[in-house]
Amino acid sequence: MIKLIVMGVVIAMPAAAYEPLVEKQEFTLTEFVTDGGETIPEMRLGYETYGTLNEARDNAILIPHYFSGSSHAAGKYAEGDAAPGYWDAIIGSGKPIDTDKWFVVSVDSPVNLGANDPNVITTGPASINPATDQPWGMDFPILTMGDFVETQKGLMDQLEIPKWHAVMGASMGGIQSYEWAARYPDLLDRVVPVIASGWADADLIAWLDIWASPIRLDPNWNGGDYYDGEPPNAGLADALKTLTLHANSAEWSNGTFGRNWAEDGADPAAGWDNEFAVVDALNAAGAARAGLSDANHFLYLVKANQLFVAGGAGENLYQGLLDIDVPVMLIHTDEDLVFPGDAVRETGAIIKSDGTPVEIVELQGTRGHLDGVLGIAQAGERIRAFIEAE
């Protein structure tokens, strides 16, 4: 085991990252028509694969990623990388998602937050609109989770994969897993939505708005038109700060920072520049992540998540969940502030109501929502059994 330190907390990781070294690949969809009926002339996206597609082409597993994530789910790009992909603990030779058996496909989403990250390939408001030769900005079409799934369907077709053995992912990746199962029940055999529920309820819609609000408040945002000047990184950093706290838990903040000061001798009672350690760490985390991120992409991700209802928002909120007829494994934690236990259990109950098999796995941990990423190893053997079942 090696130890990885994430936001001050030591995480035990299996020593061996997925091998061999991973290479980002890319694919392009042309004349992509959105759920809203608009056309994106060229949708260029990145993806990674782990393991080998078998001759029968029936061993592929799709993993869409979470809100602030990318397709880097496992392995390293170079030996010297500080950390492997986010779910490396369960993806690799002999691991629960055993790459000796499975061919794992992980895809960058459109409007990916990391628009400025060299390891992300995405298309969104920061991309050039071929009609104007300028960045799209807020003229980029609003996307839905259905659109995200359609981009993955496009890749599936290009890779000539007739059916996914499984679709699984954490948070927004879990949302996309529900969407896949509701939209294409015949194109997959099972789903594993992790730390996610089957629709965005008012509570999630409102919190997503709280995340996004600082961006619109930053004067540099300028209605989304900032690609010629200074980006609204102060607002984006505050948005990322809020997301970071919301995705954690009181156990984490209290256990890690307590009432410590950011700096010895700089009592927060003595001046406005003196901060508590927890605030300082969150400010640093937000600022660090802002650099590789794009503010408009953040807003598009928030919108897509707010709009989410599995299978699309029709007359019956639950229809998409009722349409799911493959086995479902829901993995969640009751310490999750973003997708509370009640919302996940309600989702499971609705899917199960017409006889679809649903297994619920509860994670333990001190990181709240983030335990679906950082603590996924504890569900590893349950995942292995679920995806290996005949």
Next chain:
Amino acid sequence: MIKLIVMGVVIAMPAAAYEPLVEKQEFTLTEFVTDGGETIPEMRLGYETYGTLNEARDNAILIPHYFSGSSHAAGKYAEGDAAPGYWDAIIGSGKPIDTDKWFVVSVDSPVNLGANDPNVITTGPASINPATDQPWGMDFPILTMGDFVETQKGLMDQLEIPKWHAVMGASMGGIQSYEWAARYPDLLDRVVPVIASGWADADLIAWLDIWASPIRLDPNWNGGDYYDGEPPNAGLADALKTLTLHANSAEWSNGTFGRNWAEDGADPAAGWDNEFAVVDALNAAGAARAGLSDANHFLYLVKANQLFVAGGAGENLYQGLLDIDVPVMLIHTDEDLVFPGDAVRETGAIIKSDGTPVEIVELQGTRGHLDGVLGIAQAGERIRAFIEAE
């Protein structure tokens, strides 16, 4: 019973507001020296009283207020007022805090959020600094909950009240109740902290920072120097929006708004101006409250709350709680996101650890933290018994 509609939810209220009509009074403390050793030449604050001080002067109950509240705890200023003070359900003739028996004193805090509310009298960064004849702005001394208590001690002396029969309050009012009991164990007979815990832990410190951040992001804030121009009301509205959501619960947002749109026919999927109803309501609530509030006052309140440790932050975080030796009734709800159940129970356990009697009353409701204000009536008879006990 009459019905009061608060943020879309119908609240049943006892028909009779406290009588007679209430008048805001004021008091002044001169050369007020803060915990931090700075001097405020003139501290002018408002207060209200309900009931009559008896000849023995031993029937007085102090009620400090919550973060966004004021001393208007009961009654109406005029017959036509839309609603009485916030705890009117339990204050009045025959009510649990029976004004036929008790003399209730409710005090505006320094740096009160409602600096522009004609019904609030406060002193803070929006007040004129007599040394410069300009508003203090961020030169106003940083205050602590100890300072808040000292202003109330000043009023106590002016009213010639030798001892409080009880000190009680909700949220920041509960915090001040702890502070009173830790700081002046001989000047009160019992305390009732409602929806509050005994110190600001890292989780609360961080969330208070999230509340405050939009203010600093608003260019009109200008380092706190805006009294000659446009105030940072966009940032302040976002701060108040975040506070409003955080003080509520998923049961409230989901039950009240669901996935409804703000406007019929304006599908949030179809445009950036189209909002979900929950977001629209929160935006409206934030904007409405910003008008009477002051952004710098918000920041000073956040700081004072972040600094809070009952009895002051000494070597032992728990010393102030251990110093409490009057009976304590803690009232809280497990749906509270601001002061979670675990934090309140931990506070109770520490106070009780040296034999101090602690009663814990759990509220039920759908409003989260706000149930300590809106749902207080259900604890009424427990409060009556506690304050009437010999």
